[in-house]
Amino acid sequence: MLLAKHNLNYNWQRINTSETIAIFFDYYRIMILKFFTFGILFLISVSCSSSKQNTNEESDDNGVYVFDEVPASDSFPIDNAENDLNINYFVQIGAFTTKASAEDFVDGSANTLNEELVIKYNSISNVYTVRLKELFINRIEAEKKRNELWQDDKFKDAWIVKENR
8 A cells, every 4th residue: 555655666466575575675765865865955055055244233223333332441542642644533433334324323413512523435344434524633632532522421432543644
């Protein structure tokens, strides 16, 4: 009955008991090989599927990056306290994946800060940065401004960006 159900191409009138057992073993051997073959292929396909890493795992749905907390310390060591004629310093207060998110942040922050803000696209990291328009020629002045911003909880993650002139 079982053999007829699987429609194996054997002549049923000429089969003896030892041949029946051999047919069963052949059938189950083939089924086991199929099972393991498809299992291995499945595991390979799952493990080799595109594994694009999500770089903004800590972001919300509005495209806003969430950065680590700023350390409790009010100051950091200064690498170069003297004026560097080839570098401008900016205080950056946000980075966003979409221009609309950056514009919304600027609209909400401009009244709080009473400072002029600019949005600049960073092609290296593919984000729209929001920074104070004011530029600083030395790091000390930029740190003073950043420390002022840190007094407001909304701008606790402000940081200093260096750019070549």
